[in-house]
Amino acid sequence: MADRLKPIVLVSTPWPLYSRPSIQLGALKAYLKSKFPKLQIKALHLYLKVAERIGYKLYHEISERTWPAESIYAALLFPKQLNEIKKVFYREAKNNTGLRKTDFDALTARIKEVSDNMIKAIDWGKFGLVGFSICLCQLTSSLYFIRKIKKSFPNLRIVTGGSVFAGDTIYQLLETFSEIDYVVSSEGELPVAGLIRYLMKSDGNSKTPSIPGLVSRNGSNIIGDVSFNQINDITSLPPPDYDDYFDLLKTFRPDKTFFPTLCAEISRGCWWKSITKSGEQKGCAFCNLNLQWSGYRKKRAKQVASEIDYLTKKHKTLSIAFMDNLLPLRESEEIFLRLHNLGKDLRMFAEIRATTSYEVLKAMRLAGVEEVQIGIEALSTRLLKKFNKGTTCIQNLEVMKHCEELGIADISNLILCFPGSDITDVKETLRAIDFAFPFHPLRVVNFWLGLGSPVWDNRHASGLTAVFNHPNYAALFPPDVFQSISFMIQSFRMDRVYQKKLWQPVKKKVKAWKKSYAELHSGLSYSPILSFRDGGDFLIIRQKRPGADPLTHRVNGIYRDIYLFCRTNRSLKRIIANFPQIGEDRIIKFLKMMRSKRLIYEENNRYLSLAVRPLEKEEK
Numbered sequence: 001m002a003d004r005l006k007p008i009v010l011v012s013t014p015w016p017l018y019s020r021p022s023i024q025l026g027a028l029k030a031y032l033k034s035k036f037p038k039l040q041i042k043a044l045h046l047y048l049k050v051a052e053r054i055g056y057k058l059y060h061e062i063s064e065r066t067w068p069a070e071s072i073y074a075a076l077l078f079p080k081q082l083n084e085i086k087k088v089f090y091r092e093a094k095n096n097t098g099l100r101k102t103d104f105d106a107l108t109a110r111i112k113e114v115s116d117n118m119i120k121a122i123d124w125g126k127f128g129l130v131g132f133s134i135c136l137c138q139l140t141s142s143l144y145f146i147r148k149i150k151k152s153f154p155n156l157r158i159v160t161g162g163s164v165f166a167g168d169t170i171y172q173l174l175e176t177f178s179e180i181d182y183v184v185s186s187e188g189e190l191p192v193a194g195l196i197r198y199l200m201k202s203d204g205n206s207k208t209p210s211i212p213g214l215v216s217r218n219g220s221n222i223i224g225d226v227s228f229n230q231i232n233d234i235t236s237l238p239p240p241d242y243d244d245y246f247d248l249l250k251t252f253r254p255d256k257t258f259f260p261t262l263c264a265e266i267s268r269g270c271w272w273k274s275i276t277k278s279g280e281q282k283g284c285a286f287c288n289l290n291l292q293w294s295g296y297r298k299k300r301a302k303q304v305a306s307e308i309d310y311l312t313k314k315h316k317t318l319s320i321a322f323m324d325n326l327l328p329l330r331e332s333e334e335i336f337l338r339l340h341n342l343g344k345d346l347r348m349f350a351e352i353r354a355t356t357s358y359e360v361l362k363a364m365r366l367a368g369v370e371e372v373q374i375g376i377e378a379l380s381t382r383l384l385k386k387f388n389k390g391t392t393c394i395q396n397l398e399v400m401k402h403c404e405e406l407g408i409a410d411i412s413n414l415i416l417c418f419p420g421s422d423i424t425d426v427k428e429t430l431r432a433i434d435f436a437f438p439f440h441p442l443r444v445v446n447f448w449l450g451l452g453s454p455v456w457d458n459r460h461a462s463g464l465t466a467v468f469n470h471p472n473y474a475a476l477f478p479p480d481v482f483q484s485i486s487f488m489i490q491s492f493r494m495d496r497v498y499q500k501k502l503w504q505p506v507k508k509k510v511k512a513w514k515k516s517y518a519e520l521h522s523g524l525s526y527s528p529i530l531s532f533r534d535g536g537d538f539l540i541i542r543q544k545r546p547g548a549d550p551l552t553h554r555v556n557g558i559y560r561d562i563y564l565f566c567r568t569n570r571s572l573k574r575i576i577a578n579f580p581q582i583g584e585d586r587i588i589k590f591l592k593m594m595r596s597k598r599l600i601y602e603e604n605n606r607y608l609s610l611a612v613r614p615l616e617k618e619e620k
Helices: 023-035 046-054 056-063 066-077 079-092 104-121 139-152 168-176 189-201 243-250 301-315 332-340 358-367 381-387 393-406 423-436 471-476 496-502 504-520 557-565 572-578 584-596 615-619
Strands: 008-012 041-045 129-133 158-161 182-184 214-218 221-223 261-264 267-269 296-298 319-322 347-352 369-374 413-416 443-446 466-469 489-493 530-534 538-545 548-556 600-603 606-609
Touching: 008 023, 008 046, 023 041, 023 129, 023 189, 023 243, 023 261, 041 046, 041 243, 046 056, 046 104, 046 243, 056 066, 066 079, 066 104, 066 139, 066 471, 079 104, 079 471, 104 139, 129 139, 129 189, 139 158, 158 189, 168 182, 168 214, 168 221, 182 189, 189 214, 261 301, 301 319, 301 332, 332 358, 347 358, 358 369, 358 393, 369 393, 381 393, 381 423, 393 423, 393 600, 393 606, 413 504, 423 504, 443 504, 466 471, 471 489, 496 504, 530 557, 538 557, 548 557, 557 572, 557 584, 572 584, 572 606, 584 600, 584 606
Parallel strands: 008 041, 008 129, 129 158, 158 182, 261 319, 319 347, 347 369, 413 443
Antiparallel strands: 182 214, 214 221, 267 296, 466 489, 530 538, 538 548, 600 606
């Protein structure tokens, strides 16, 4: 039946990271090839070509910021909105020197030239189906390419999908943009395969049947529901197909080539997001990252190692970024030990939960994980409870300490201005930062409201008096479009001025934290800010200070054993039980003394020693 359908093409437009092939395109292409081996399938990483044309530095600066990225193609789509769009661009780019000084008119003219030339260079008429993967920062760019292509090829069928679509937004998108024929409401493999089977059998005039996970345009009617249609067992999936990305890269001049980071996946979904037996909803209150998936599915450790071995061998590059929202808790240690046993000098990135153990982190570091994003989000247990994180501040400090000790860069976020946060949350945060001072500073981000997130669903309980599209969309889109679609970034009414003022001391303190951390790590030799050396029956703790000589502390005998016992956070009850040879009063006195020197953190009668062991000592 493949002979009855023209080749299909999968497209990813700006602004994903240019240095990574699209896992959305790679995974979907590989799956479709396995199901339709005779069907010709092409994956167009158009964003890579745009990056090469405008320069990687400028492209990267744009791709890191949602609103500047969406502004550029919005100006090409809706030129009547230009003045308002330019205001959004410069307002959102004010903290970036490169973008702030960019001539917006010249930039959009250049982007238009590059984009239109790419569209003209492709014979779209030879394809039977075009699929667009639309994720963060890709909405306006995808709509631009779709509109341009459809204008020249009105009978070409276009299907879209991705993380920017969920629930009623899918129907709204089809009603608003007539150029789009189908929208995938869940992950793409099964719905797109179902669509291909229909097109192979169709005479081109019959109405699209109901395909689970696919919403279709049938004349003036829109049919289909936004159900999940996903692969139950992802161990059946083949490795992603990145051939088209690397083939494109080979066409660039030598000074424009680079070694890409390969995207890989161990799992899909989030195991923390679930419904308990009692019907209670688990999952982070602010998160809307898993609206296209139901449940949590994972690959086997052996399969993950085999895929990484295959991809790195095939494409001759050693950098890996795991795209999982959350790594599996039980299998992670085995996965990374298997990756280590490949004998390759891998460099990897992953997102992890704060409860990740030291043993797992050590296996990750051994395998080559150099950077992680941890679900920290807050340094206040009270606030973490409002976030529904299921973690505590002392757990966050523990995983930050372990990363510092193992030399894993931690690029985690600290969310400010969450609805309902109060002065107590701020005070707890300020106190915790004093103890987090030796570790890599967190990145401050202001809370933003995601469509479909728990806090959005329970807006009144969260203290939001109203929710609506972010006002920036009113500048990017004409009024009729703005009023017709519920966009993924929402805005809200609440005590926003109060929240901004409330969290100002934390912003100021994090800024000082970053400055001190950089100062204490300057120079030729690297050493931790707070570290210890073990003398067998004593410890020597070294505590670096900004603008002053380091302090040193000696901890002898049984107190050395207590300090080392608390490398993992321990309850007071367990500490006392583990060291019965000395009295409870003496233990408490020691712990309080160490806390006063900020060598131990205490929370709810749990204690965590903060000094790290230098990496070379740990490896021995």
